[in-house]
Amino acid sequence: xxxxxxxxxxxxxxxxxxxxxxxxxxxxxxxxxxxxxxxxxxxxxxxxxxxxxxxxxxxxxxxxxxxxxxxxxxxxxxxxxxxxxxxxxxxxxxxxxxxxxxxxxxxxxxxxxxxxxxxxxxxxxxxxxxxxxxxxxxxxxxxxxxxxxxxxxxxxxxxxxxxxxxxxxxxxxxxxxxxxxxxxxxxxxxxxxxxxxxxxxxxxxxxxxxxxxxxxxxxxxxxxxxxxxxxxxxx
Numbered sequence: 001x002x003x004x005x006x007x008x009x010x011x012x013x014x015x016x017x018x019x020x021x022x023x024x025x026x027x028x029x030x031x032x033x034x035x036x037x038x039x040x041x042x043x044x045x046x047x048x049x050x051x052x053x054x055x056x057x058x059x060x061x062x063x064x065x066x067x068x069x070x071x072x073x074x075x076x077x078x079x080x081x082x083x084x085x086x087x088x089x090x091x092x093x094x095x096x097x098x099x100x101x102x103x104x105x106x107x108x109x110x111x112x113x114x115x116x117x118x119x120x121x122x123x124x125x126x127x128x129x130x131x132x133x134x135x136x137x138x139x140x141x142x143x144x145x146x147x148x149x150x151x152x153x154x155x156x157x158x159x160x161x162x163x164x165x166x167x168x169x170x171x172x173x174x175x176x177x178x179x180x181x182x183x184x185x186x187x188x189x190x191x192x193x194x195x196x197x198x199x200x201x202x203x204x205x206x207x208x209x210x211x212x213x214x215x216x217x218x219x220x221x222x223x224x225x226x227x228x229x230x231x232x233x234x235x
Contacts (some may be wrong), residue, residue: 001120002089002097003046005037006162007107008054013219022056022118024107025063026223029230032063033217034107042070044116046103050075050096054083056225085182086192087174094168110226112213118165124171124204126196130158131214141193142200142207148209152197161214164207170195 011018017026024034034051041049048070055061057078067074077093090104101121111131112201119127128150137190143154174190175183177198182189199205215226 001046001100001103002048002050003041003103003105003125004097004166005034005049005051005105005107006086006089007034007060008052008057008089008107010055010083011108014217014223015022017220017223018055021057022053022059023217025059026217027186028110028217028223028226029157032092033110034064036110037105037107038064038067038070038072040115040201041103041105042072047071048073048075050077050093052077052079052084052089054079054081058229077124079187082189084187084189085180087171087178087180087190087195088188090169091165091174094171095167098188099168101165101167104162104164104166109162110213110215110217111163112160113161113163114123117208118163120165121167122167123206124168125199126164126205128164128196128205128207129161129210131161131210133157133159134216136216136218142196143145144209148206148208149203150196150200150205152200156216158209161210162213162216170199222235 007024011023014023025032051060053076075096077096079092111231130144140157141160143151143157145151174195178190180190196205217223
């Protein structure tokens, strides 16, 4: 199995820290946020990891190299000066990922979730890890039913954790489900959520509820809070 780490975002809410450093390379408890992911991926036997890049892209190979220090092989999927959004970024990276299911993790989250718990293959097209809604996400993203299927709506909405297992076939025919303005650009720029919602209606997206630690490290305040919790041993 290979892995894809989303790391192409501009990190606008994290400024001024991200004026000079990409958000996944900001340090958490003494090491770049993305390194927490690399270590966990290496620990479960994943060796090939694709990192999509855009903002301050050269800093990733400068900091991480080829991944050999973790026993990994890192491959960089450069999207140009404008990120391609989640769907476009995944589509752009598919030639490096191959035809088998892959693990996807957002480069700007921190979690104590054990990656070894993820299925090697989803029952349908994707398996998503969900968490309780954080205070900044009042609406939530999706709902999880009693049968383990993710729904577009429901009485108990959760937040997508930015972590899951995906089949490349999820993006087959993606244009039929995307209305994003950038979908007709070259390369296309579009969000993944509408594609996921379309397949949820076909009962092809499964999920699970992680009740442990999880942080969307999206602002300087959240970065500081995470560092403080790790220093105190809370997280």
